[in-house]
Each structure stands twice: as C-alpha cells, then as structure tokens.
Amino acid sequence: MIILSYFEPETGAWQQISYEQLPAQLPADAKLWINLNDATAEEQLQVLRRFAIVPTLAEDFSRQRHPPKLESQTDFTLLIMRGYADADFSEYTGSAQVNLLYSKKVLISRVHCHNPQLLAQLTPQINGNSQITVADWIKQLILSVSASYLEKLISFEDEQSELEDAMLHRGNDEQMALIMRYRSVLRKINRNLAYQKDIFSDAMYEEQSPLLRHFSSTELRDFYEKFERLHSMTDLYYDQLSDLVEGYLSTTSHQINERMKVLTIVSTIFIPLTFIAGIYGMNFIYMPELQMPNGYFTVLIAMALGGVAGLIWFKIRGWW
Known part of the structure; x- marks a missing residue:
C-alpha cells in the first residue's frame, strides 16, 4: 500500500x-x-x-x-x-x-x-x-x-x-x-x-x-x-x-598457577617418599634392612626428615 x-x-x-x-x-x-x-x-x-x-x-x-x-x-x-x-x-x-x-x-x-x-x-x-x-x-x-x-x-x-x-x-x-x-x-x-x-x-x-x-x-x-x-x-x-x-x-590464570604451584610442591615432597616406600615394598627374600629391629621406625623418620627438608628448601628459595 x-x-x-x-x-x-x-x-x-x-x-x-x-x-x-x-x-x-x-x-x-x-x-x-x-x-x-x-x-x-x-x-x-x-x-x-x-x-x-x-x-x-x-x-x-x-x-x-x-x-x-x-x-x-x-x-x-x-x-x-x-x-x-x-x-x-x-x-x-x-x-x-x-x-x-x-x-x-x-x-x-x-x-x-x-x-x-x-x-x-x-x-x-x-x-x-x-x-x-x-x-x-x-x-x-x-x-x-x-x-x-x-x-x-x-x-x-x-x-x-x-x-x-x-x-x-x-x-x-x-x-x-x-x-x-x-x-x-x-x-x-x-x-x-x-x-x-x-x-x-x-x-x-x-x-x-x-x-x-x-x-x-x-x-x-x-x-x-x-x-x-x-x-x-x-x-x-x-x-x-x-x-x-x-x-x-x-x-583466572593467576589462580590456576597458584593451585598448580601447591600441587607441584605436594608432588615434589611425596615423590621421594613414594620412591622409598616402593623400594621397601618389594617382595625380595634377602633385603638386609628387613632384619633390623628398628628398621620400620628408622625409615619413617628418614621419610619425615626428607619431607620437612624439602619444605624448608622451598621456603629458603622463595618458591612457597
């Protein structure tokens, strides 16, 4: 129209x-x-x-x-x-x-x-x-x-x-x-x-x-x-x-990096401990440390000291 x-x-x-x-x-x-x-x-x-x-x-x-x-x-x-x-x-x-x-x-x-x-x-x-x-x-x-x-x-x-x-x-x-x-x-x-x-x-x-x-x-x-x-x-x-x-x-990227840093620190601490636990978890008959009366406690103390030493090292380097 x-x-x-x-x-x-x-x-x-x-x-x-x-x-x-x-x-x-x-x-x-x-x-x-x-x-x-x-x-x-x-x-x-x-x-x-x-x-x-x-x-x-x-x-x-x-x-x-x-x-x-x-x-x-x-x-x-x-x-x-x-x-x-x-x-x-x-x-x-x-x-x-x-x-x-x-x-x-x-x-x-x-x-x-x-x-x-x-x-x-x-x-x-x-x-x-x-x-x-x-x-x-x-x-x-x-x-x-x-x-x-x-x-x-x-x-x-x-x-x-x-x-x-x-x-x-x-x-x-x-x-x-x-x-x-x-x-x-x-x-x-x-x-x-x-x-x-x-x-x-x-x-x-x-x-x-x-x-x-x-x-x-x-x-x-x-x-x-x-x-x-x-x-x-x-x-x-x-x-x-x-x-x-x-x-x-x-x-968002910064927040992800912070989370990844925490995960990395945790992984770095526990990887050596897992390595030690893996060694003594092997099923061999002849392992000298298995006959030690205080072997279990010695290994636990060594693992604890290793974890604390790793945290101290991260703190000194300013990574944490």
Whole structure:
C-alpha cells in the first residue's frame, strides 16, 4: 500500500491522497511525502519509475538490508541510514533500516523497523505545518537515528560500571558470556556508526556533495559531530569491555598457577617418599634392612626428615 501526504499550495493544507490523484506535474510550492513501508515490490517500482529514479539508486533503495550510503542523481538523492532498534546491548536482532529518496519537493521513504516506538520516531512529522520542508524531514530523521544510539549508550554506561564492580569482586563465566555478547553488539553498531560518520565527514569537504543542496555546512558539521561522538563512545565501551575480559583471564590464570604451584610442591615432597616406600615394598627374600629391629621406625623418620627438608628448601628459595 502506498501512503501519500500532499501539500496543496492553492489550499495551503496537507491532505491524504491516492497515488492516482497525484498530479502529473507538481506545482512549484507543492510538497509530497510518499510512504512505502507497506508497499509491494510492484508498487515501489511504479513509484520509482514515476519519478525517473535511475536503476542503481532504485535497486539500493529497495533493499531491506544495505549499509549506510549517500548517492545522488540529477534531481534525487539517496540516503540510507541505520538506527538501533533493540532495548539494550544484550542482544542484536537487527538495525532499523531507513531508506530515503528525496528532492526539494518530494520525499520517498521506506523504513524497516521491528520497534514500534522507534518506527514512530522515524516517521516524518507533518502536524499540518505548511512551512515544513523536505530538508526539515530529513534533518528530523537524521537526528532520530542518532538519538536511537545515544539513549542506549548513555544507559549502558551505568550498566557497564556495575559490571566492572561485579567482575572485580566475584567474576564468573556467566558474566564473561554477557560481556562477550556486549562486545559483539558494540562491534556491529560501531560499523554502522563508522559508515554514517563518514557520510557526513565527506560531505563537509566535498563542494559538490548532494547534502549541500539542502543543508548548510554548519548543519552538516553538527550531524558529523553527533555520529563521531557516538562512534567514539562505542570504541571506548568496547575497549573497556576488552580490558575486563583480559583482566578476568589474567586473574583466572593467576589462580590456576597458584593451585598448580601447591600441587607441584605436594608432588615434589611425596615423590621421594613414594620412591622409598616402593623400594621397601618389594617382595625380595634377602633385603638386609628387613632384619633390623628398628628398621620400620628408622625409615619413617628418614621419610619425615626428607619431607620437612624439602619444605624448608622451598621456603629458603622463595618458591612457597
């Protein structure tokens, strides 16, 4: 289903119209938003042909999953962005894909988002305002995409602090598994933010950037700084989680080494004693010491002295 919101310059009002009612030639002051969220593939193709969108842009716009991208033709610009649609960073089920084709008078949008609340934020707001422009819609969507990350990252800061304290006092494998999930999610959203940061970074220094048709250099710098800050935050959190993993592994390795040291000392003490016991446990008839009246006690004393001497030696060498 194609949903059209059309601003009629003569009446100065917004109205919902059908695709068949769309004028063949839009008036100079007209504004049009075409929502293709629920449109079929045939309806999408119909709209894209109506506005003479080149096949390469049409193909990228129609994809449900595509990395963030900026590309333009003579009249229309393609902007693809990705928002964060999950409740937190414990699980990543998929990004909110925002596909936009726009000119000065027309916005064609297709948003894939499983989060109803975020989907509402990624829907252009008209509110009967006759002064609103397509550039205002695009700006609103860009800010909504950046806000979808910022809210989660700010909340995650407190959660990560609690996790650090827990790992310091009573770290366990369950918390390690949670950290690994967090790292995986942060790595994925870091890629999305890097793409989007580069879009606005390039736009600031390209004189022919399509974004300059609708936004000032100050606005582009603001967009860039927002995504650059988000990208830096994900880098910081990822590095902190990596430090937690390395710290936990180092602590675990140290504990294992301490246990192995104790086992090694015990083994070193008892190996000579076992050797002596093995000798006198052999079933030979002619063994001189077997005829000694105090042989049993002599051997026990010798074994005890050997064990104590080994412990003293370890203590002197600083091995225990």
